[in-house]
Amino acid sequence: MxxxxxxxxxxxxxxxxxxxxxxxxxxxxxxxxxxxxxxxxxxxxxxxxxxxxxxxxxxxxxxxxxxxxxxxxxxxxxxxxxxxxxxxxxxxxxxxxxxxxxxxxxxxxxxxxxxxxxxxxxxxxxxxxxxxxxxxxxxxxxxxxxxxxxxxxHVPTTTNIKDIVRYSDDAITLEVFTEDYEWNYVEKKDRYHVVEFKGYDYTEDEDVRILFHVFFDKQIYEWRDVYLNGQKLSEEEAIDYELWIEENW
Structure with missing residues (x-):
């Protein structure tokens, strides 16, 4: 030019x-x-x-x-x-x-x-x-x-509901210790939503399945049922597993 x-x-x-x-x-x-x-x-x-x-x-x-x-x-x-x-x-x-x-x-x-x-x-x-x-x-x-x-x-979509759990510290630890993991929305019950985590724990050679209760209006969740190789853990065992996950974060 x-x-x-x-x-x-x-x-x-x-x-x-x-x-x-x-x-x-x-x-x-x-x-x-x-x-x-x-x-x-x-x-x-x-x-x-x-x-x-x-x-x-x-x-x-x-x-x-x-x-x-x-x-x-x-x-x-x-x-x-x-x-x-x-x-x-x-x-x-x-x-x-x-x-x-x-x-x-x-x-x-x-x-x-x-x-x-x-x-x-x-x-x-x-x-x-x-x-x-x-x-x-x-x-x-x-x-x-x-x-x-x-x-x-804060739009109550299934993706946002799952995100409350899967973007948590617990979820990061679960995903680190498992393979082929997935998060599934199960259903809505009363004031909470049920979210499922599934994966294979390669360190313990176990199939892991955990159900969480998500209170979307409060943006919080709670651990509920824990299954290892298809067997539901007792309440005390489930608490111990939750503590183990939290300690390994």
Missing amino acids: EESRLQELLNVVQKNTSYYHLKWGSVNDPGKQNTWNWAAFFFSTFWLAYRKMYKLFFLFLGIELLWTIPAYFVDLPLWVMYSFYPLVAIITGLYGNRWYYLHTVKILHESQKCPDSQQESYVKTKGGAHLGIMFGLMAFSLLFYFLTDFALA
């Missing part, structure tokens, strides 16, 4: 202009050709906020919300949930310089509609980067995520 045109755009960039001079100057059309941006890769949506590309920032925030909603209603592998973040990082790293070029072109075009006396101030206001806004939007997105998570986690 022409050097004079590039310099006009760098006036909009304001910060780290040498980087964008190199990246945009290395291709014929920066608005159609991609160049890699490591800062955009590592900071993704926060980089978008830093460079004042707010529409893209909120677009990705909305997509993240849509991505996570199904996990509160159906059982999904963790890799499905967490694949969103590396995917966004790769997309932002790949397209970041191209998006930012189009962003600066738009600002420059809009500034030229202003009176000559206002064009410079318009470019300074709309262009450049802003750490304070980035940190503010980071705080907003984290607050938005936690509020959304809190609201969706």
